[in-house]
Amino acid sequence: MSWFGSSETDGLDPIIERATSETIPNGDIDFGAALELSDRIRSKQIPPKDAMRSLKKRFLSSKDPNKQKSSLKLIDFCIKNGGEHFLLDISSKEFMDPFIGILHDKNLNGEVKQYLLELIQSWSIMFSTHPKLSYVNDVYKKLQGEKFKFPDITEYVDSSLIESKVAPEWEDSDACMLCSKLFSFINHHVVAFFAREHSSQSCELPELGITVPVRVCDTCYQEHMDKLEAQKKTSNKKSHKKHKSNKASSKYSIGNEDDDLKKAIELSLQEAGMTPEATTNTKDDISQPPPYEDEDAAMKAAIEASLQDLHQQEKPISSKQLG
Template sequence: MFRTGSNFDKLLDKATSHLLMEPDWPSILQLCDLIRQNDVLPKYALNAVKKKLFSQNQHTALYALQVLESMVKNCGYPLHEELTTRPFCDTLFELAKTTPHENVRQKLLELIQAWNFAFRKSPKHVALKDTMILMKSDGFKFPTFRESDAMFSADSAPEWADGDVCHRCRITFGLLQRKHHCRACGQVFCGQCSQKTTTLPKYGIEKEVRVCDACYDQATKPSAASKAAAEKQESELPPEYLNSSLAQQSQTPPRKTRYLNRSYWESVNQNESSEVRAASPSAPATAPVTETKLKHKENGVVDNDLEDFITTLKSQVEIFINRMKSNSSRGRSIANDTSVQTLFMNITAMHSKLLRYIQQHDDSRLHYERLQDKLTQVKDARAALDDLRDEHREKLRREAEEAERQRQLQMAHKLEIMRKKKQEYLQYQRQLALQRIQEQEREMQMRQEHQKQQYLMGYMGANQFPQSQPPPNTAPPQTAYHGFQYGQAMLPQSAPQMGHPGVQPPMPHQMPPPPPHFQQMPNYGVHQIANQQMMSLPSPMAGAIPMQAPPQNPGVPPQAQIQQPQQGEKTEARTAELISFDD
């Protein structure tokens, strides 16, 4: 078993070599014969092929698939059962997903589809059907199916039956009576009923195996159907032809019969090999002549001139040798034998031509050796090219991954820059909003200051005239706007409108008299009294804008401080006359 397994491994290595230019069919058929003869178990064969399927070289994987296809087509039911087991189907599914070679994947998908169609009616092969469904769900696209690829009807030897008695003579097996199996029918027989051996070509068994007597008779004798067909064919011939001498002759052409006679060709080969081994050492020139003749026969190329020259030279040499042996046995001198001298001269003349033929043969041999070397170099270059292609493919994959990574980094960098710009823009918008709010607040303060100044200037202009009459050509001042309260905050959206009466301050003639301490004080001027009265009056702005007394300059007499605004008294009076409010 171990020797057979090693032979199977050697044949498998030879059939799946990456140096092959085309499938090695003789080795593949030998592998199938080893499995059909039960020399190798189907499980061992599939495990060996599985190792080749996962090879990194795509040619080895393709040849392994070719071997597997031939084994499934030729090795019958035992291999089919082992092929459709769940572990091996999972292995095929894994190979389809992980292989980097597209041609290997397409070939595998084609085989799985063909096997699934061939085993569709058998419930034992459901694992292969499930594998194909899973592959379709994963997105594998199967090629166009051809029914001619799904022909797996191969005859295989039947399984061995078991029993305690002989299937023919019913003798019981025991310690002295051994049990034997017939390789043709699979039944169990005793030694007396299974003594004969024969080949079983229909099961792929080319060696002699043990069979029972009935199977031996059936294998060696023509069948009844063939006899009936022959009799029917003979009965259809006319009786005149059957009674003639022509019908008694062989119908096979003599030349074809000679070519189909296997024993004849085996005897011819044995005779030629014996002639080569029995060549005399005294005639060294005859050995290469015979080898050249054999080589020409093997190659199927015949050179007529060379064949004639070899035949003539061989006859001359044989005659020369026989003549010399005859003279030597009789004690004659070869120097006086004219026939020996003539033969020697003829052989010497033919020697130069023989040397020329030998030189041509050597040149041809060198030429073919160079071609063989070039073929080996081509195979090595092909293997190196495959490796370089794999390296280039891997390099392209790494470059694509690096480019993708750089693109991701650039996108992340751009996103970060855009985020920063967005933050800066939001900060800028916030600052603009704050500036607008501050400008609005300043504008409100300026409006409030302006209104306060107008209010104060209106009161100061009114206090320059007597309390009993208003200033000439002036209307009573209106110190408030319609719907506007000085105690409320002023917004830029609601500016006060002029000409609408509001809350009016008390007129000068309605003002109460100054307190006693103001009456006792010396009269420093009208402005001082007006300022004191204005400070003492309640106003709508009192709650919002506190009024302050004019600052006192230290070191300056009070009279000088009071008389400072008298210099612009006429200007202020004129300004008060111009201020008027519409009703």
């Protein structure tokens, strides 16, 4: 049973086509479209069998090596992000046997062949701890027995890569699993297995790939809200620390600017031949008078000194002209 009431397979093929577009070079994929597809699979908006069949069709329907490689890359991406319910359909004869057949095709592109063998080997290792997914390992051993040359394993393959968190399965029940209240014929089909008073809330569940609000039980809703509140507090703490750091930096900068201004004024007075008492005082003495009055007095003294110098320079010129 789907969380969304009905399957949403109408847009499945367009997403796959967008993710493996022929315009993308080197057999790469559109990761935005790939994430959208894997989220829909993981959140069970798309039935896993439909997703498996559409992905397989995309690979088998093309002879273009670039599109084949991108299709395989998309399959691998969904395997690692689609959830265990999707892997059950991947590890099936319906999905795996056509790949055995295409590996025997002499016209298969060499790079595509090597990439497919590499993926089957990788999937076999990832699925090795899951008994329900053993058919992929059976295929791997079969191909080894047929002398297919698999690439050397050069890096560690972690089986936890396929352990994506998914939405729980719906279960049929005659009573609410919280309060044991019996369902009527109508609300049994409406609320699944929780009484309405225990599942009246709705929210998004991005950790399950569900990006639209869905009805959840009160317990799950409270857990979700607690997580949001914790994230908000963490974000506020980081923002507060950044604000304090910026404030301290600003104060330090202003203090430096004041010191630079005082030094510039003192230098100007020294060049003018003046040694006012204000410039010979200690730092403690300077800090006592109001800063704006000190600066105004120093500036006034500097201007007066400049006028006196100008006046002294003009006097000899006037005497010479008179003589």
